[in-house]
Amino acid sequence: MTEIAHNMQAHWPWFWPLIVFIFGACVGSFLNVCVYRIAAGKSIVRPGSTCACGKPIRFYDNIPILSWFILRGKARCCKRPFSIRYPLVEALTGLLFLLIYWQYPLGAAAALWIFAALLIVGTFIDIDTMQLPDVVTVGGTFLGVALSFALPQLHGVAGSDIFIVNAIRSVTLSVLGIVVGSGVIVWIREGAQFIMRREAMGYGDIVLMGMIGAFCGWQGALFAIFGGSILGAAVMIPLVALRALKKGEGQNAAALRNIEVPFGPWLSLGALLYIVCLRAPVDAYFLNLSELLFP
């Protein structure tokens, strides 16, 4: 078996990456269904895929990414338009699965695929409804702890030959991540509420940071908060200001202050950046910082 895998690697280096991307795109297709059905409070397993007109969608019209382009974004049954978001979520999931697959041992990659899927579902539900459902974030946090136990590579723990030692170390890092992630966001929320005199972020963001900490550890949680906030501010402040200017509300500071923007998607983006490309520099930064502070 390993010889076959080795030969595959030598002769068709694109074979496994392609399989991973297709697998990710299929998962993305399911995530689209999850976003829609969780937001609407429906079961995610039953019934099978149906069009909004009630007709079932045939499997050949349900091919991730491709079907949308073949059907030119319209349902075959009733020509109802489908959002470009569906193929985009499928492509995004495929791409994230591939980036994770390239950088992590298979056990850690599998856990991070689940994490990425949870972040995608949470993000799009948050964008659609301004709510983060507990089934995603609280469920995801407990799942993160369980996966940290079963797959210690998730936190880079491989120091001992005895599985249970690695598992306990990994769970400790996961729980520390939950406490740091949720704890820091609680105090940022309190501080922002004190200064702005209104609710600055939701309860959902606190639990979301628990999930991010459970999978990424404390370094990843801190990066998600600070990296995500900087990214969010860099994109949202000009957008919100522009929108206010267009409406002629530029001088009205109160109107600017009252615009609601979901914070969760930016935390999720920070967490995804950490796991796919910034883990090494962020961890090195915190190590240097701790040596500088406590020599």
Ligand SMILES: [Zn+2]
């Ligand atoms: Zn239809």
